[in-house]
Amino acid sequence: MQDGRTGTELVPVSPYGPFHRFVDRIRELNIEGRVHDALAEIDLFEWIAEAFGDRRTADFMLQRRMYTYLHLQQHEPALSIGAQLVARHRASGNLLGEARTLADLAELCMLTGRDAEGMRYLARAGLLLESTTRRNDCYVRALASCGDAAIAAGLHEIAAAFYDAYYAGNGPDQDGYIPFVYSALLVSWGLWLDHLGRNLEAGHRWRRLAAITDTWLTSFGRVGRASHVQILTGTRALALAKLGRTDEALALAQRSIAGPGTGSYTHPELWTAHLALAVALRARGEFTAARRELVAAEHLVSRGIRADDRLLVQYELATLTAEVLGQHVETVGADIYADVLGALQGQAQQLWRQRRQRMTMLRQARQREQLEIEHARAHAALLRDPLTGLGNRRHFDQLMADIYAGNHPSPTTLLLVDVDNFKSINDTHSHSAGDEILRELARIIGAHCRQGIDTPIRYAGDEFTIFLNSDPVNAVSVAERIRASVSATDFSGTAPGTPVSISTGVAALRCGMTPTELFHTADTNLYRAKRAGRNRVAT
The missing domain is CATH 3.30.70.270 (Reverse transcriptase/Diguanylate cyclase domain)
Known part of the structure; x- marks a missing residue:
């Protein structure tokens, strides 16, 4: 060629299919909160991709449809789409795609009370990830989905194992998948431990969250990812507020809430900034302002997909109300606060015990899935020619x-x-x-x-x-x-x-x-x- 470049340099090949720009468009609509517009365009884009034989983009469209239904809390349609997607990935040998979708289905099952089924999906997803040495972008996304499913099940240790293993080998993730899910894990874990009265363990998670968000904020600031910086600033503010660094937390939370948004749309993940501001204001004795921020946090978290997050915010709101009542009701004020706090902690402990049951279910599901995988391998070997590796x-x-x-x-x-x-x-x-x-x-x-x-x-x-x-x-x-x-x-x-x-x-x-x-x-x-x-x- 006249400019000395090769054809490969002039026409780079995308691993995502020729119509991958459709996927970017759907992501943009979801980020802007235009989920119904996203569904309408998915209908069109999926048809175009299928018509031109771009199965990879068609699969991505199915995946975005599932996520959009999940965002709308339409769980049954999302489960149906997920089952279709698993079948497509399995037929095409897309191991990482199958692992990611299985993890997404596990999260959906947890949200709809299907614990046993969810643990089976999560167990199989984990085994598929362990069976591959690939560490590409698809692996990161599958890992993030496994972490989300583990968080939905309250299995914080399992989720942490996924994220720590990736973070140790790869460092900060410029695309934001691991920072967001990892910080969500530490927020959930820290709040649960706080509410159970296990303050030393909670403090360890808050210090870890403060450290990693500081690293990620520096990384995202360098590449100009303003929306990432805004959300993680609120998350860091919550860690500092829980560690008692009230003034720093106030400044960061206010900066996050007032940061650049997308018009009138406020991202649901900014609930952590409002919660951080509430914790800091409560520490200062500004209970009315603290309650206002908690109500804002509850409103935002109700638009998210993690049901436990709303329970955690409601717990903070209830304890604030009990503290206010305890200070204003004479003679029995302290007893009121202690009674309400005791009842709330009792309920939290019961939910925590359910989490232990899920851990047992996951171990049992993993054993069953291992046996099924070994059986499938043995069956496949019976159908394979040993010389060529083709069918026999x-x-x-x-x-x-x-x-x-x-x-x-x-x-x-x-x-x-x-x-x-x-x-x-x-x-x-x-x-x-x-x-x-x-x-x-x-x-x-x-x-x-x-x-x-x-x-x-x-x-x-x-x-x-x-x-x-x-x-x-x-x-x-x-x-x-x-x-x-x-x-x-x-x-x-x-x-x-x-x-x-x-x-x-x-x-x-x-x-x-x-x-x-x-x-x-x-x-x-x-x-x-x-x-x-x-x-x-x-x-």
Whole structure:
């Protein structure tokens, strides 16, 4: 090129699909609080992505639809969308996408009182994350969703393990996912411990929160993320207020509340700034002003998705009311305050005991999920050819049985692939050379198949079959690309002086056709390709 740059530099490839800008648009609408507009645009964008074959963006649209329903507290539609998304991720082999969606479903189950189901989803999500070494942006988001689910279940130690492991290896997250969920964890944990009277443990969480928010505020300030700075400033103010640093907390909370917003919309996460201001004002004895801030905090937190947060603010409001009554009712004032505080702490302790039960449920769910995963691996091994890693004859028979039962995608086209003159390759260069060629052919065939959609199989010896979810025209195109790739591959290191090529027969599954007829048609076309000179596709 004239400017000296490569095509890759001029046209960067996005891992998020060609229509990923749609996803950014939906995020912007949700941040602005325009959730109904977001749903309307999701309908349009999802249709466009599906129409143009951009399954990745279509999956993101489903995910944003689920989150928007969650934001609107429409839990049943969100659960339904989540189940669809898990199935899509599992079919396409998107392990991190599956883990994230399972964690989101776990949180939804906790919000709707389905604890056992939620623990099962969370256990499986955690096991999937442990099984991968990938530490990319998708991993961060899956990790954050697992943390959110653990917080919703009151499993603060589990959530902390997710976040600490990531933070130790990666430091501050410029996109804000880990800072927000990690700080939300410490806020919830600190308030619970405060309300249970476990002040030393609570103090440890508040000091940790003060330290990490200070680091993150510096990081976000450098890159100009004003909205991130505004929310985390309020969170830091709450930590300082709980640590007794009243003047600093007041200044930070007021700055956060008065900070740059998005028009008349106030982000729900700013409830921590109002709570911080209330705690500081209460410490100064300004009870009326403190109550006003607590009411504002309760209003904001009611728009969020974490039900426990509202309980925590209501506890602060109730203890403030009890303290005011105790100071103004003669002779029995102190008793009133002690009675109310005792009743509130008793309820908090009961909720805390329920959390221990969930911890036990999670351990049991994890054991069951481990057994299921091991069983699935063993079953998959029975269907895998050990030489090539493709499906084996048992898998082929299973797919043919599915066709016979009518349980197959439409359209379905079968490719029957045979290596030309393979016997002479074995006789001339040894069976180990032949095995190496079969492995390379399997790699080429697999590279031309869509994971979770098409199924490549080593049928027998040097024969392969490919079940394509495609019409005959596209199937022939795929077969030609595979044939051309094989012809262009250099096998001289394995079989010097011997050309390697393949012949392919193509057969489309027609209405009323039996599996035997489908295979016979592909086999007939394969031999037509052989008789026509090999290294070709026949249909």
